[in-house]
Each structure stands twice: as structure tokens, then as C-alpha cells.
Amino acid sequence: MALSKADIEQALMRDTDPYLGCDVVSAGMVKSIEITPDALNITLEAGFPIARYGSELTARLGAVLASLPGAPPARFELSAKIVTHSVQKAVKPLAGVRNTIAVASGKGGVGKSTTAVNLALALRDEGATVGLLDADIYGPSQPRMLGAHGRPDSRDGKSMEPKLSYGIQSISIGHLVEEDTPMIWRGPMATSALEQLLRETNWHDLDYLVIDLPPGTGDIQLTLCQRIPVSGALIVTTPQDIALLDARKGLRMFEKVDVPVLGIIENMSLHTCSSCGHVEHIFGSGGGASMAAQYGVDLLGELPLDIRIREGVDSGKPTVATMPDAPSTEIYRQVARRVGAKLALRARDYSSRFPNIVIQNT
Numbered sequence: 590m591a592l593s594k595a596d597i598e599q600a601l602m603r604d605t606d607p608y609l610g611c612d613v614v615s616a617g618m619v620k621s622i623e624i625t626p627d628a629l630n631i632t633l634e635a636g637f638p639i640a641r642y643g644s645e646l647t648a649r650l651g652a653v654l655a656s657l658p659g660a661p662p663a664r665f666e667l668s669a670k671i672v673t674h675s676v677q678k679a680v681k682p683l684a685g686v687r688n689t690i691a692v693a694s695g696k697g698g699v700g701k702s703t704t705a706v707n708l709a710l711a712l713r714d715e716g717a718t719v720g721l722l723d724a725d726i727y728g729p730s731q732p733r734m735l736g737a738h739g740r741p742d743s744r745d746g747k748s749m750e751p752k753l754s755y756g757i758q759s760i761s762i763g764h765l766v767e768e769d770t771p772m773i774w775r776g777p778m779a780t781s782a783l784e785q786l787l788r789e790t791n792w793h794d795l796d797y798l799v800i801d802l803p804p805g806t807g808d809i810q811l812t813l814c815q816r817i818p819v820s821g822a823l824i825v826t827t828p829q830d831i832a833l834l835d836a837r838k839g840l841r842m843f844e845k846v847d848v849p850v851l852g853i854i855e856n857m858s859l860h861t862c863s864s865c866g867h868v869e870h871i872f873g874s875g876g877g878a879s880m881a882a883q884y885g886v887d888l889l890g891e892l893p894l895d896i897r898i899r900e901g902v903d904s905g906k907p908t909v910a911t912m913p914d915a916p917s918t919e920i921y922r923q924v925a926r927r928v929g930a931k932l933a934l935r936a937r938d939y940s941s942r943f944p945n946i947v948i949q950n951t
Contacts, residue, residue, distance in 0.1 A: 591624075592624055592629075592657065592659065592660060593624075594622045594624070596657065597622050597624070597629060597631070597654065597657075598614050598619065598622070600653055600654055600656070600657055601613055601614050601619065601650060601653065601654070602614045602615065603653060604649060604650060604653050606646070606930070608637075608642070608923075608926040608927050608929075608930040609930045609933075609934065610887075610930070610934075611934075613633060613646075613650070616636070616933070616934065617636075618633045618634055618635055618636070619631065619632075619633060620632040620633065620634050625661070626661065627661055627662075628661050628662055628663070628664045629654060629660060629661060629662070629663040629664065630664050630666070631650075631663060631664070631665050631666070632665075632666045633646075633647075633665060633666070633667045633668070634667075634668050634669070634670055635667070635668070635669045635670075635933070636669070636670065636671065636672065636929075636930075636932075636933025636934070637669065637671065637715075637926065637929030637930045637932065637933040638669050638671065638712060638715035638716040638717040638796065638925075638929055639667070639669050639715060639716070639926075640669075640714065640715045640716030641714060641715055641716075641922065642715065642926055643667050646667070647663075647665040647667055650663065650665065651663045651665070669716060671687060671688070671717060671796040671797075671929075671933075672687065672937055673687045673688060673937065674687075674688055674820045674821075674932055674933075674935045674937055675820075675935065675937065676689075676818035676819055676820055677814065677815075677818065677819065677846065677847050677848060678847070680815075680816065680817065680818045681818070682818050683787060683788065683792065683798065683817070683818060684788075684792065685791065685792035685793055685794055685795055686720070686792050686795045686798045686818075687795060687796050687797070688796065688797050688798070688820040688821075688932060689797070689798045689799075689800055689817070689818055689819050689820050690708075690797055690798070690799050690800065690819075690820060690821055690822070690823065690851070690928065690932075691800045691802055691813060691819050691821070691822040691823070691843075691848070692704060692705040692708065692799060692800065692801055692802060692822075692823050692825060693802045693804075693810065693822055693823065693824055693825070693839045693843070694802075694804050694824065694825045694826060694832075694835070694836060694839060695804065695805065695806070695824075695826070695832070695834070695835025695836040695837065695838045695839040696804050696805070696831070696832055696835040696836075697728075697804040699804075699825055699826055699827045699832050699836075699856055699857070700825060700827070700856040700857060700892070700898075701801065701802070701804065701825040701856075702723075702725070702730045702731065702734060702801050702902075703734070703856075703898060703899075703902050703907075704823075704825050704854055704856060704892070705721065705731075705799055705800075705801035706721060706731060706734045706735060706757075706801070706902060706907050707898075707907050707908055707909045707918075707921045708799060708823075708921060708924060708925055708928070709721045709757050709797075709799040710755060710756075710757060710907055710909035710910050710921070711909050711918075711921040711922045711924065711925035712796075712797055712799070712925045712928075712929065713755070713756050713757060714909065714913075714922060714925075715922070715925060715926065715929065717796040717797055717929070718793075718794055718795050718796045718797075719756075719757055719758070719795065719796065719797050719798075719799065720751060720757065720758040720759065720760075720792050720795045720797070720798040720799070721735070721757050721758070721759040721760075721798075721799050721800075721801065722759070722760055722761075722786060722787060722790075722798060722799070722800045722801065723759070723760070723761030723762070723763060723801050724783055724786075724800050724801055724802050724803060724809060724813065725801060725802070725803040725809075726762050726772055726774065726779040726782050726783060726803070726809065727771075727772050727774075727779070727803065728803065729761045729762050729763030730763070730801075730902075731759055731761045731763065731801060732752075732759075732761050732763040732764055732768070733763075733768070733902075733903070733905060734902040734905065734907060735752075735754040735755065735757060735759055735905060735907070736754055736904075736905025736906065737752040737753070737754035737759055737764070737905075738764075739752070739764065740764055740765060741760060741764050741765075741790075744791075747789070748789045748790065748791050749789060749790050749791065750790075750791055751790050751791065751792060751793070752764060755907070755910040758792060758793060758795065760786050760790045761786075762782060762786065776807070776808035776809075777808070779808060779809055780808050780809055780812040783809055783812060783813070784812065784816065784817070787817060797929075800813065800819075804835075805835075805839075806838055806839060806842045810839075810842060811846070814842070814843065814846035814848055815846065819848045820849075820932055820935070821848070821849045821850070821851040821928075821931065821932055821935070822843045822848050822849070822850050822851065823850075823851055823852060823853070823854055823889070823928065824836050824839055824840050824843075824850060824852075824853045824854070825853075825854045825856055826853060826854075826855060826856070826876065826877055826880070827855065827856055827857045827858075827872045827873075827876070828855060828857070828858060828870065828872045828873040828874055828875065828876035828877060829872040829873055829876065830873065830876065832872075832876075833876045833877075833880055836853070836880065837880065837884075840853075840880075840884055840886070849935065850884070850886050851886075851887070851889070851928055851931045851932065852881070852886050852887035852888065852889035852927065852928070852931065853877050853880055853881045853886060853887070853888050853889060854877070854888075854889050854890050854891075854892065854924060855876065855877030855878075855888065855890070855891045855892070856892045856894075857871070857872050857892070857893070857894040858870070858872075858874070858877070858891040858892060858893060858894070859871075859874070859891075859893055859894065860893065860894040860895075861893065861895075863896075871894060872894075877891065887927065887931070889924045889927045889928065890920050890921075890923055890924035890927070891920070892917060892920055892921070893916075893917055893920075895917055897912065897915065897917070898917055908921070909921050909922070
């Protein structure tokens with residue numbers, strides 16, 4: 590009996606993708622199926638970047654289809670198309686930016702900025718065009734972490750060009766002041782500076798803008814949620830009870846302002862002794878998983894407490910950029926794929942397709 594397209598789709602639906610959480614058919618990735626005596630020609634279009642993951646995906650799907658009786662070899666044509674996804678209501682989009690990802694934490698010291706820069710680099714590795722906004726007006730760290738120092742250029746005297754480092758476009762208040770200069774500003778001045786950084790930077794065709802938020806749930810976070818389009822938020826925490834307590838507040842804040850929480854990243858989950866190999870959960874264990882289960886969100890990844898990660902960002906050489914084969918780099922890449930996949934499954938923003946209605950007196 591000859592194979593049909595329905596047979597192919599049913600076979601593909603038996604494979605649950607580890608990043609999408611569903612099969613490629615249900616995710617809308619299958620664009621065409623052509624059956625010939627010599628091959629099954631299948632066109633797939635992913636909604637998230639898959640430059641490194643694509644070969645693994647097609648190899649796994651090819652093995653699934655090879656189990657069909659009498660099936661010829663499968664040939665895949667694979668591409669990625671990242672579109673704009675829905676954000677808060679009545680919020681204007683950012684020019685040159687398709688999606689924004691807010692990286693937040695309830696308290697400082699949990700590795701949020703380190704996670705943000707390595708996440709941005711991991712998305713870049715998968716083929717996306719990525720920007721990084723350092724929204725911590727009082728404690729900017731991304732210029733040092735990316736090794737991107739100096740003032741940004743301006744072509745017209747009114748807007749800024751983002752700094753470019755490791756293929757990442759970035760901007761920070763740290764590019765405009767000396768590194769040891771304190772920003773002694775009240776809340777309204779800080780939030781105004783954030784909006785200027787966002788809207789007066791000439792972002793160049795970004796698939797994702799990763800926003801490194803300051804810790805807490807204050808003025809800057811509220812400004813971001815109320816005036817700036819946010820496609821989704823990530824919560825960074827450690828397994829420690831006190832960090833989880835504040836992380837819950839951050840998660841609840843995003844829920845109250847209708848920003849979807851894409852998941853939780855547990856940092857400093859465990860430490861492996863470089864001398865003897867002993868594994869120890871210095872800050873406790875299972876905290877991120879229990880919080881994710883409590884609020885019905887995904888645990889996107891568990892990162893180790895590793896001196897090389899700290900040394901990398903301190904010296905302007907982030908792990909993902911300079912240690913491509915490190916185990917922690919692979920974890921960052923897996924987190925990036927999960928984040929991209931979760932956004933890909935969200936509702937698309939079609940507002941740009943509607944014409945502007947102008948009322949004129951005639």
C-alpha cells in the first residue's frame with residue numbers, strides 16, 4: 590500500500606520535540622510533503638532559530654520516517670522564519686525589533702546579567718539577529734561583560750548606534766558615563782533614561798532584543814511593562830529559599846501586567862569540585878523546579894556554579910562566545926532554544942498588517 594501525506598504526518602506526530610514540547614506538525618512547521626518513489630521531500634519552517642539544532646532535528650525525524658514500511662529516504666528542506674509576536678495591549682512597537690525578552694530577578698546576586706548576556710549569545714549562535722539592552726540604570730554591567738566600551742556613535746546627533754561586540758548589538762547607560770560614576774537619579778529620571786535608551790537607539794533588524802532588567806519590582810520594571818512591548822519574560826533565581834522568595838514576587842509582577850512568563854532559569858544549581866569531582870548543591874536543590882511547578886511555568890535550564898562563567902564575564906569574554914564546547918555553553922544553548930520555541934508557539938502580532946485610518950475634513 591502506497592504511503593500518503595496523512596501517513597507521513599501521523600508518523601511525524603509521534604515525535605515530541607524537546608524544545609517545542611509538541612510535534613512539528615502541531616507546531617505548524619510542516620509546509621509541504623512530496624512523495625516520490627526515490628524520496629520523501631519535506632519542507633519545514635521553524636519559528637525559532639535552529640542553525641545548530643537543525644541537523645539534529647532532521648536526523649531524528651528522518652529516523653522516525655525510516656520506520657514506515659516501504660518508505661524511501663526522507664529529504665528535508667529546513668529554514669527558520671522569526672516573526673513578531675503579541676505583546677501588551679496599546680503598547681507601541683520598537684523600531685527595528687521583532688521581539689523583546691525581559692530577563693528579571695527578584696533580588697541581586699543571582700547571576701541575572703550573566704544569564705542575559707550568554708542567552709543573547711546563544712540565540713546568536715542559533716542564527717538570530719540579537720540585541721542586548723542593559724536596563725540597569727544604577728548598576729550597568731553589560732559594557733564590561735561584552736567588552737564593549739566607549740561612547741556610542743550618532744549619525745544625526747539625535748539617535749545612537751548600538752555598540753557591536755561578538756555579533757551582538759548592545760546599549761547601556763554605562764556607555765555614556767564613566768564606569769565608576771554613580772547614577773544619583775530619582776525614579777522618574779531613571780525611567781526616562783531607559784525609554785531614551787530603547788527608543789533612541791537605531792536597532793538594526795533584530796529578531797530578539799534581550800533586556801537585562803535591574804533586580805526588584807520598582808519603577809524601571811513597571812515602566813518596561815506599561816510602556817514598552819515585551820514578548821515574554823524570564824525569571825532567574827538560585828535554589829536558595831531567600832532568592833526564590835523574591836523571584837516569586839517578580840513572576841507575580843509580570844502576571845499582573847499581562848506579560849507572559851516564558852519560564853524560570855535556575856542559576857548556581859550545583860558545583861563540581863575541579864580537584865576531586867565532588868558535586869555539591871551549595872545553595873540547595875530543587876528550588877527552581879518546585880517554583881516552576883507551583884506557578885505552572887517551565888524550568889528552562891539549570892546552570893552550574895562555575896568559576897569559568899564568572900571569569901568570562903568579568904574579563905569581557907562570556908562563556909558562550911569564548912568557550913563553545915563547554916558544558917555550560919550547551920546548557921545556555923538549550924535554554925535559548927526553549928525560549929525561542931516558546932515564543933514561536935505564542936500568538937503572532939498582525940497589527941502591522943492593518944492600515945492606519947486617517948480622518949480628514951473634506
